[in-house]
Amino acid sequence: MQLDRLMGASVVLAVVVSLAAVLPIARAEIKTTPIVSDSRSVILFEEFGFRRGGHASVSATGISWRVPEGSQLQAVDTTLMGFFLISNSLFYEINNESDYAEATGGAFCPLTSKYVQRLFLFKEVAPDGTGRGSLTIDSDDQYTVLFSSCQEGVEVTMDVRTEMYNLRRSGTREYLPVGLLPLPWIFAAAAAVHFAFLGTWVVVCVKHRRTAERIHAVMGALLLFKALKLACAAEDQWFVERTGTPHGWDVAFYVFGFFKGILLFTVIVLIGTGWSFLKPYLQEREKNVLMIVIPLQVIENIASAVIGETGPAGRDWLAWNQIFLLVDVICCCAVFFPIIWSIRNLREASKTDGKAARNLQKLTLFKQFYLVVVCYLYFTRIAASAIAAVLSYKYQWAVNVSIEMTSLAFYVFVFYNFQPVEKNPYLYVGDDEEEAAGGQLEMESTFEI
Template structure:
């Protein structure tokens, strides 16, 4: 209940809503000179933007109320490429207005176009009409307020889409492959789930509680990627997730909870070598699991909000930091298990049995570290550096890494008779060293 309340409060605090590529934002008494309205988006040859602004007011120091009368030629919207965004910051530092930087920006319209009576304006823009030799590109949408010592109020609705033939596609170039990617992953995870379930059933008495919990985890992972596939497919056609995002949030929360529960339980040997969880491990579970679930769902939900909200970047950084910290905390049970096994190998007479368990957990530790590093660091770098038509490769890499981690964990901890799992076998060199150690007085 407490975790759900925290998540609800967090989501309410985020502000302006985005439905797919339809951005709905309310800006209130905002004195920022530059506001990112829409993050870099890949447009094809038929790329278009539709912008509606209403309820505009300009606030100046000493004025008790806002004004709707111009001139407002220093306030408006423009687009630019991601490569030029760094220059915008330099121009602002030199008190240059981005609306005047014709070399790096394309001004869409200024607020002089607003109807003084209604304070509203609607404009549609075709990128092919504004750019010479245009065949596609990646652009960000910005709002600029170059009026000194002023703040602004307005409501904005933005639609970003591509026209392909006689069809409107609301997915940007680079993300139009995502429905296929996620449905393919659904097939692969479902196949993995069927194979794993068969192994658990066949294992009979050698199957432990953790093996059945892993079946549930794979099931929720399959449902997660299936809901993603339908969500992006629906967005592509209608511009809105039509409820599939809700299913995605639910399955993601369940999958996040189960994933870290399974990793921690495997790392502590629960149900596999010992039928209990220590108090220290219980406390870690109580802290890491709720935080990880909240962070995962909130990060996804945050992506559906416009960065025009003043707190958007702050929440993004906080949530990603929480996610990384939780991933690092998951490593502690593995370290504890390795330390306990190392100490046991030095004190008891069952050196061989203890050493093979130690080898198991060392390799599992390396697997978890590699998985976290790849999905949190490498995938982020791919998203940041890949050309926009190939951004789908980052999502594919993340899902394939998850599939590989599931398969490797399943092979390592599969239900088999004691001593039959090759993962527990010592190398010849280790066996010789242990034999010598036993023969020494």
């Protein structure tokens, strides 16, 4: 049984590390994480990109452990429980050791590996239930702090404080990992661009207020909350870089992100239905889409906050990630239905109402909108995660840049094509275009959905 437990610890370690590579992790903060009656064999706490001379420390208070009733374990070996630091480039060596131990019938525990750097073992815990350990990094790389228990069924309780930082030449601490150092400036620049965008949008709406519709006000609100979210992200990362804690800016970030997320999908759905542009009302099925998307966005933002604040050490962290991904996929699929319905309705209308040119322009714009939404959601949800998984830890900031540039390009396309101007394809088509458009609509068969 003990052998199975030791082998299981190595398998769990490999799984945890694999998930950490593709799922978002709360990073680069001084964090205190409560662990209560937890029997997991491996608990991942933090990942951090270090420079040589960086510092990692872990301290725990209220450390206690117990063997649950019915366990076959007779005594707890405290040398097989503790914290360690490992370079991510050496995880394959751990796996090799585990595979060799399994092939030879031996036992393997990560804490006994020569490739890990032990912070402290439970045999070193003081009588008052406290333990601490620290290490100075001797080579550049991304490192992971983990707790391992190679004891069958032992339940551990403790409050764990992790602190990781690099040192500037001036000797001051730098709590953001190497790959995320540019983030404060990236988010600040993106916020400035979106505030300027918002100002331009307000000017356009005021200038063309006679053709401005309610949807344009909703689009302006989306820009506002997007800009506020980015501004809070910049402040959050700025404070984390210097102090290790966000000083409350993370709360504002989640609040503004909550409204931005709801408004983004609401705008996509409303534009897809043609609300305000084509008709002043929503059909029942379109209302149902909104009634599905908005509550799901609430759940998604709650999941995002839990993931960001608890980190991978939380027992339910993986479950919240699964909820986040599932809800996000459902929302992304749901917003396509109104666009598809509108495209089909325009096709049908083009055969009966005699307004060929107007219907052709509307249909073309809807097809472009559909494709742009698909590309935007695909890149920000799938492609960006794939890039982050293969990108060097030193350049993780490039993922944020690509996401913000993609988002800005999406916003520019949507706001430009659906702005309140006299000759918006939704609202105006000259009579001289009717005859040419009629022939083109007859050949319209290349974009079937």
